[in-house]
Amino acid sequence: MKKLFAEVHEAWLATQFSGFMAQTQNRQTLYEFSNILFKHLTWLENDFIKNKISYTYDINQVPIRVEKLSVMVHNIIGRIEAIEAQLSTCNDEDITFRMQSDLSYIKSALSKMEDEEVASCFDGKRVYPNVALTDEARDALTIFLFEESYKEYELIMVYNYSKANSDNAFLNRIFQILIDESFFHLRSFGQMMAEMGILAVPRSLMEEIYKFDDLEQFLKDGIQEEIGAKEECKKLAAAVSDSSEHFADFFTFINNQENYHIALMEEALAYLNRT
Amino acid sequence: MTADEILVEHMMNPQNYGKIEDADATGMGKNPQNGEKVAIYLKVEAEDDPLITDIAFQAIGCTTTVVAGSIVTSEAKNIHFTRAEELVSTTLGMLENQSPEDAACTEMVALALKAALDTYREKQKDPEFTMLSYHIQTDCTPKEEEA
Numbered sequence: 001m002k003k004l005f006a007e008v009h010e011a012w013l014a015t016q017f018s019g020f021m022a023q024t025q026n027r028q029t030l031y032e033f034s035n036i037l038f039k040h041l042t043w044l045e046n047d048f049i050k051n052k053i054s055y056t057y058d059i060n061q062v063p064i065r066v067e068k069l070s071v072m073v074h075n076i077i078g079r080i081e082a083i084e085a086q087l088s089t090c091n092d093e094d095i096t097f098r099m100q101s102d103l104s105y106i107k108s109a110l111s112k113m114e115d116e117e118v119a120s121c122f123d124g125k126r127v128y129p130n131v132a133l134t135d136e137a138r139d140a141l142t143i144f145l146f147e148e149s150y151k152e153y154e155l156i157m158v159y160n161y162s163k164a165n166s167d168n169a170f171l172n173r174i175f176q177i178l179i180d181e182s183f184f185h186l187r188s189f190g191q192m193m194a195e196m197g198i199l200a201v202p203r204s205l206m207e208e209i210y211k212f213d214d215l216e217q218f219l220k221d222g223i224q225e226e227i228g229a230k231e232e233c234k235k236l237a238a239a240v241s242d243s244s245e246h247f248a249d250f251f252t253f254i255n256n257q258e259n260y261h262i263a264l265m266e267e268a269l270a271y272l273n274r275t
Numbered sequence: 276m277t278a279d280e281i282l283v284e285h286m287m288n289p290q291n292y293g294k295i296e297d298a299d300a301t302g303m304g305k306n307p308q309n310g311e312k313v314a315i316y317l318k319v320e321a322e323d324d325p326l327i328t329d330i331a332f333q334a335i336g337c338t339t340t341v342v343a344g345s346i347v348t349s350e351a352k353n354i355h356f357t358r359a360e361e362l363v364s365t366t367l368g369m370l371e372n373q374s375p376e377d378a379a380c381t382e383m384v385a386l387a388l389k390a391a392l393d394t395y396r397e398k399q400k401d402p403e404f405t406m407l408s409y410h411i412q413t414d415c416t417p418k419e420e421e422a
Binding site: 058060124126139143146147150199200203204208209221 | 279280283284286287288289292293294310314333334335337338341
């Protein structure tokens, strides 16, 4: 079942990042399917926990550099077929029945998906449509997008692991909000990476990132990281303000959203200190 | 390809990223200031001068660390330990030309490779030996934060 778990994880990322490539209605469809695959991941994870089986988020790299969306769509269908072949390794028939039903529909819908040219998502030109960036702003934005796309993926998995392994309703509410927020940010940054021709799936996570012993210290570190991210957003907003009001507004918006994340983590910290 | 294009390519597609489950040796480079770390895994063919037949790395760190890991591990694949030691020395010798943040990331990767080489040697003497971990010396505090 560990192989099944890793394959679902990889299929989720392949589908999510294919959504970033798409410029049409396909994007929303791929987003919805990636949501379903992520949900499958959490079902399998809960089954591990229920049966007291240790697990990791180790995965293979997920190659996505293609010229046409149809190549990724075929790749995802192949991944789903590999998942179907492994479903019997999960003993919970309720889970596998639901997964099989979802997967059959997803495969059918994907096989009818219109093709799109997506080569520009990987051309490395680092040109944002209708925005004139200075060399300095372009470099800063490039680094920021690689750093933050990884960070958002990391946060999704860290909070997901924490939530899956906790039965504390108060903390789990906060973890779920933070997961949802990180999904929104990952999608924003992923779309920008595709626009700039630098789209790539983040690297896999080291086990100790999500299997930490001290939640309180993790939250404290997380608050410091959010403060650092706010500063980066401020710098980027200033660096691009001359060339793009839209960009500047976007980074100011992201900067302000970090305040909410900090407030949530402070709320969790206060709760831990009370209990 | 320009230097910028090569760096972006390493960011998009880091070489040798991951873990070797049955590694012959693992080494760790750590930054005690911020908890960042790099692990390097080696598969080695035993010879008088052992040969690195496969190499992989993982990082808890920034994009610069990943780029450095991608470059250094690419250079270290299929070379002998003597040459790998030279690679470590050369890499450490270039730190002063980099910003403190970049130098810290590069040093962490070089020390992880050094630790993996030394771990391999220790394991030849004691098969139960686990892993060496080296701490970087570079202060990665940006100049503006020191003021």
